Amino acid sequence: VSEGEAAQGRQYLTLLLGEELFALEVCRIREVLDSTPITEVPGSPDYMLGLINVRGSVIPILDLGLRIGMGRREPRIHSCIILLDVVIENEENVIGLLVDSVREVVPLPADRIDPTPLFGIPWDSRLLSGVGRYNDEFLLLLDIDKIVSPEEFFSNTDVEEGHGP
DSSP states (O other), X not given: OOHHHHHHOEEEEEEEETTEEEEEEGGGEEEEEEOOOOBOOTTSOXXXXXXXXXXXXXXXXXXXXXXXXXXXXXXXXXXEEEXXXXXXXXXXXXXXXXXXXXXXXXXXXXXGEEOOOSSSOSSOGGGEEEEEEETTEEEEEEOHHHHTXXXXXXXXXXXXXXOOO
């Protein structure tokens, strides 16, 4: 990484869940889709809304708000699905996150990112990688790998008994 690239930092897509501002690393995002009908999957965790078909590929969709513990919200006019490239158990996959809206892509230098506070965040802070400072706003940086981790999808009991992935 050149000195100029390090100073500029990584690029993040900012998004809203309720009134809270979050961000995802752009390098992990495949595309952003308008909200579309989702086919439910019986027996899946409450935050897994179901599946969609994108150009012949079946993609699981998670409600990001539910996933981080914000609770279920009604879809909004600007709700959209962010498709992410992820590696799960050494296989490349695409997973979608339903969010209330997306805002913009912003650069965030490393010196503008602080560790996640140990308290004061009412959601599952284990799913955050830090807090970014951009202009006069705080960005809650989401840890994509933890959000989509199979270990996080199942309770410890399910994994111990061999019912996990």
